[in-house]
Amino acid sequence: MQYEGVLTKMQTENGSPIQYYLVFENDFLSVNQLLDKKMSISFVKYQCLNCSLDKKIYRQGYCYDCFYEVPQAADWVIKPELSTAHLDKEERDLAYEKRVQLQPHIVYLANSSNVKVGVTRKTQVPTRWIDQGAHEAIEIVEVPNRYLAGITEVALKDHVADKTNWRTMLKNEIKDENLVEWRQKLKQFIPSEALEYYIENNTETHLEFPVLHYPTKLKSLNLDKTPDYSGVLKGIKAQYLIFEDNTVFNVRGNEGYVVRLTIDQ
Structure with a gap:
């Protein structure tokens, strides 16, 4: 299965455990259902959450100009x-x-x-x-x-x-x-x-988070340095995806990045 869209912070629903959802323009993805599956994340382009232009994201999902203009920042x-x-x-x-x-x-x-x-x-x-x-x-x-x-x-x-x-x-x-x-x-x-x-x-x-295995050492995924990554999803906590190889990916920290997600069935 393949999905593509601009990242925004995952929506959540409190429960035992907490339910997480990725919301793209044309897709609504239950992240909990991806636990123990291989996920590939590929960077496609930038898309500022305000002007929607393909301009490098500065902070909080906004390009430099919008970050200093919008009331949300x-x-x-x-x-x-x-x-x-x-x-x-x-x-x-x-x-x-x-x-x-x-x-x-x-x-x-x-x-x-x-x-x-x-x-x-x-x-x-x-x-x-x-x-x-x-x-x-x-x-x-x-x-x-x-x-x-x-x-x-x-x-x-x-x-x-x-x-x-x-x-x-x-x-x-x-x-x-x-x-x-x-x-x-x-x-x-x-x-x-x-x-x-x-x-x-x-x-x-x-609060109970859906984590099968906590990492012992952390490697933070930076899409600007590593535009393509694959790993087995082992947990979701805060706004992070936790992978089997100790890689963690901050979804909220990458708002405004358009990505392609490929899920192995």
Whole structure:
């Protein structure tokens, strides 16, 4: 079987285990069904997710020009504390910024390689945790806009990590943590503006990834350096495909790349 299309992050559905899907313009592919099968990935061309031109991808699936123009790649996306829509101030596109920033946001703790703090829109729970490869997570506060979530994250990351070690996450070198205790310990550091939104009573969410075999050493597949690759798929975690020879492929990190997938039956 052969499929071709531009890569975007895999869609997910929480379950036991999590279900993963690759969505192309003309194909909808259940990635879980490809486990233990040989997959070939061939780079075809670039296709910017905004202008659709065959221009080298710069970041987040966009060419250089589009990355510095589209609201989806503005600074506040990565740094929520820079959000200004609640002040009616535009960065790139006020209508878009209001639509995204002025909705309920969650500040959470997730454990993927270590306990980390993060921010996501409420509608993205638990998708955000799945995309980060977290095997457990818990909400800390639910605030009405992205700015409040951002300043809460900034305050808490002085006391807990805000990054995932992707290598540790993919090797599954993890330990369980009591996130309820972590949340209670961090409560004292929540800014006064967000403290009323603290969630007193909730439990951890546990996530199960479809992995048959975790790698011991990691080789990251770079399509610019290796445009053709073949391997047996052994797992899917976060937005990574894990292959039998310890090669890992970050689907989200290759958004905007048009690929041809060949699956041996």
